[in-house]
Amino acid sequence: MVEPISQIVKKIPFWGNLSLEEKALVSQRAMIKHFNKDQIVSSNSSACLGIILILSGGIRVSLISDEGREVTLYRAHANEFCVSTASCVIHQLTFETIVTAEEDTSVLVIPSSVCAKLMDSNIHVRSFVFERETERYSQTIWAIQQMLFKRFDQRLANYLINSYESSDKPEVKKTQEEIARDVNSAREVVARMLKEFAAKGLVEIKRGAIVLRNIEGLKRLL
Template sequence: MLSGENLQFLKNSLTFWDKLTKQQADYIVSNTSLLQYRQKEHIHSGIHDCIGVVVVKKGRLRNYILSDEGKEVTLFRLNSGEVSVLTASCAVESVNFDIQVDAEHDSDIFIIKPEVFKKLCAENIYVENYFFKTLASHFSDVMAAMEQILFLSFEKRLALFLINQSELDGCEYIRMTHESIANHMGSAREVVSRMLKYFQKEGIVELSRGDIGIINREKLERIAE
């Protein structure tokens, strides 16, 4: 059973809550789990998994695609208060692709069973609307990622990634391995290391064990423009 604070968090995140009947709200509450995942732990793998609708309470989730050869490309990330419906794709027809979800940091997440959403989507137009609007916003995120990958130089993409990451973390020091940056970007570790070394030579970042420090943000932003 969800505690008062957790219930309030869920109500704030699921903007259709006011439009639920008492019975529907109870139905969600009694079919929602609050789970803890450690950093890098795998949460969801593809369409056959279908764990349900995910609401991030704390932490950050990485949504990505994975090739047969193990190549990864990050599509978008979800932070506290954000919701993924792609993890409940079995609840709707017409979504037929595989998405992978990992905890990027230690994360607490609510998972609402997919059959709950399926039932409520059929009963309540506001729930269905919410589901599809969230889907549309994932679609927009994926298109943005795709345009970056296809149309921007690697230099620009890496600059954008570092800026974005330091904003997400609220810190000029990015604590990530080159390998994990490569996985986000669908690139190879060597390529990331080479470009970071170039940025270092240009006085834009400083590299130390496990850390990338942004020391000339203005220059980095000029590259990303």
């Protein structure tokens, strides 16, 4: 059963620092939105959404080049906030991103107009937004460091190990195209490296999935 908005808004970290008028504004204007897997949640070419709290599912924030190549910057999951969807009211955000639902996803939206009003009047809201964006900036720098300074076999091994540790299952149910997008590479490069891993007995390649056969061996690559 989905909680009423009046209860969900109380999970917002700065809720206790809002005035009665501000709480009423958020309660009245906040809304729940649902997105299907791979649906665009927010982009620089769409209307500015606002701050979102992920209720279920997860999102991916990425850059897309003029040639259509996508680079994943970071992800956010249930019970996490994303302020990149409120870029129109955060003037420090000067690069264009696209936010996509990685699975069927529901979010609580605090509309951009409400965000702008709260950031102008409440130092706690402004501090919260900048703290969250600083955290995401650190994740973005980490992603860039991985691309610049890590060998690709290490990046791919690290990705497979992280998938295993987060799900506790030795099977990564993703296509090679999806994995390539996740590790910021081309599908052909991922396919070639997975074949090398398979030849060494580290993984087994299945249709739409990769089975980890030697997790310790993958860890030694790191």
